Amino acid sequence: MEEPAAAPAPAAHVPRDGAALETRGLTKRYRGGQLAVDRLDLRVPRGSVFGFLGPNGSGKTTTIRMAMGLIEPTSGTVEVLGAPMPRSARRVLPRVGALIEGPALYGFLSGRDNLTRFDAADPTADPRTRAARVGAALDRVGLVAAAGKKARAYSLGMKQRLGLAAALLQPRELLVLDEPTNGLDPQGMREIRTLVRELAADGTTVFLSSHLLDEIEQVCTHAAVMAQGRLLTQGTVAELAGLAASARGRLAVTTPDTADAVRVLKEQGVTDLVAAFDRVTGELPDRDAPDLADLNAALVGAGVRVRAFGRERASLEDAFVALTGEGFDVAG
Template sequence: MDQPSAQDTAASPAAAIETRGLTKRYRGGQLAVSSLDLRVPRGSVFGFLGPNGSGKTTTIRMLMGLIEASSGGARVLGEPMPRAARTVLPKVGALIEGPALYGFLSGRDNLARFDAADPTADPRSRARRIDAALDRVGLTAAAGKKARAYSLGMKQRLGLASALLQPRELLILDEPTNGLDPQGMREIRTLVRELAEDGTTVFLSSHLLDEIEQVCTHAAVMAQGRLITQGTVAELVAASRGRLAVTTPDPAEAVRILKEHGVTDLVVQDERITGELPSVEAGPPEEPPQGAEGPLDLAELNAALVHGGVRVRSFGTERASLEDVFVSLTGEGFDVAG
């Protein structure tokens, strides 16, 4: 009997998406995705985070069976892809690389075409499904307008409506807020939350940290085709220490003392100083003060400032964000809000 391939290995029943060693290398040797081990829990809003060109869309196209993986395997809703595409895809709504619309048809007629192409869709209830999808994305008033007259944001909404024509176990959205104004972005975020509350697993790729942090329960960070980390958003943020922030009318003396205690990357803006606390593993450049609990004892650091004559008006650490996580993991900057 043949040995099972990586694609056929048992998937976790709690995973909506699971990949093992998923790799895509294009002709000419370009490595787009490298040995990706990804796990998306059922019922989560999962943020697939990375800058443009990090391999997010290529991964999604492999998950949907639109392109073939070079090696490794993927399961979607517990089934191997692309082999089980006919079983899996009717349970999945997807918006990938923007919607493919017929410009000469109205928004409503575009949805009718999409619905008619679904072999599981009952034509008798088509009109009701289309009305509900249009209403859910705020396009009822523009339903009769030709799609070529739609703005980019309206086209994005119509594409999302096409993915919502049927109840879905899994919704895959590739940069769903592209082209939307701030109000439209808020509406899509609200819609994603509502879908998750209804039990739909939402897999949302984005290069916007703010978007992921506001709406997602879990996230994975991609960079240059490789998975950097994954987990709950709370876990990822907790793994990145916030920066120290001190407010004082004595910034020069405060900087001197902070440097002596191992604080690095110090930035001074008027009376406000921020800096990177020393890691526990590295330890301070000198022995910690007597009675300190360890090299990151903030109370001792504050006491050192006061003992050195620094008038401290505020002292503490700023909450880490996904931006902090990404920069600490990759050393790269990131697009926070678009």
């Protein structure tokens, strides 16, 4: 029942007021009638690390593209840092860093020269401090040693790092990341997760689209789940996992006396009992469920040696399955 402790995510309580990104009735219908996003009401609190989840074709990337002013919505509104998009794009986007659908790089330029070009394209960037900014961004994503190599020779993971470095050339109020750990090895994934936590601690709001549910659990304070263009739910990660816990009501008991535990739990109304090694799990009834303290007392009273007792830990994956009725499509 116990899992290795993951590095703690940032605290779910976000004291800053307002939303870094907010949509109201946001809808996108493409030619031919395809409805990609359907009346989306999404709110990303300032200071949060917000996970954006959904299977392939759920509308996540379309939503991000509308938020960044890359495409216009069919109807509804989207505000970024309190300003309407795309009307305020020129004023808002310099305060936003984004890595969407993979980095667009000049393959014939080195990593350092790519960042220099990106920085030069920013009208708010001071050219006198450009070299320092580029060096700091390369250092932050671990690419100093490869800075002189042509981008076309970079691995997929290195390209992801360089794209993230481009998003971090300037201090950002909002960072939008679409699959930021794509192509990275496990060490690289850990480094990017650590970087996200550091950025959040510095006050940057991070909006993170990912198909890696454990990634969302480890680094995000809040999350939203989409399917077929519609928002299914949003809230803190703990709240979403709680939906799954209440939906399944799964009980887990660690004991060397598994046969006796199964007998007692069955007498108490627990169903779907499964015993494996020194662990018994079962389903608590939806209605008139026995009190957990009473169940524990019944086990102890029957002479069952209880080493651990309680509800199984619910994960974000459990919440996703409970909400959508399907497994997570890793191509999403």
